[in-house]
Amino acid sequence: MVDNCSTTARLGARKWAPRFDYILTQQALVSVDANTPINQDLISNFLSDPVHGAIEVCAQLRPTVDISVPPDADFVRPELRQTSP
Numbered sequence: 001m002v003d004n005c006s007t008t009a010r011l012g013a014r015k016w017a018p019r020f021d022y023i024l025t026q027q028a029l030v031s032v033d034a035n036t037p038i039n040q041d042l043i044s045n046f047l048s049d050p051v052h053g054a055i056e057v058c059a060q061l062r063p064t065v066d067i068s069v070p071p072d073a074d075f076v077r078p079e080l081r082q083t084s085p
Helices: 007-033 040-047 051-060
Strands: none
Touching: none
């Protein structure tokens, strides 16, 4: 899925996906299955974090057009093109 993305996006996805998967499956879901109470301080800290303002500004800068490219685009580097299974 990230093969047509930038180098930064590909490297970031490949670095963080396994970590996110581990945290989700080995910690978060285990806690849910064990009926561990939710730490409301964590929720409120997350919701009041100032990063949300920065993300809102970034979202306003997003282009209004779809910037993805079709798999057969001849201007995409060959090693980044998706191939049919």
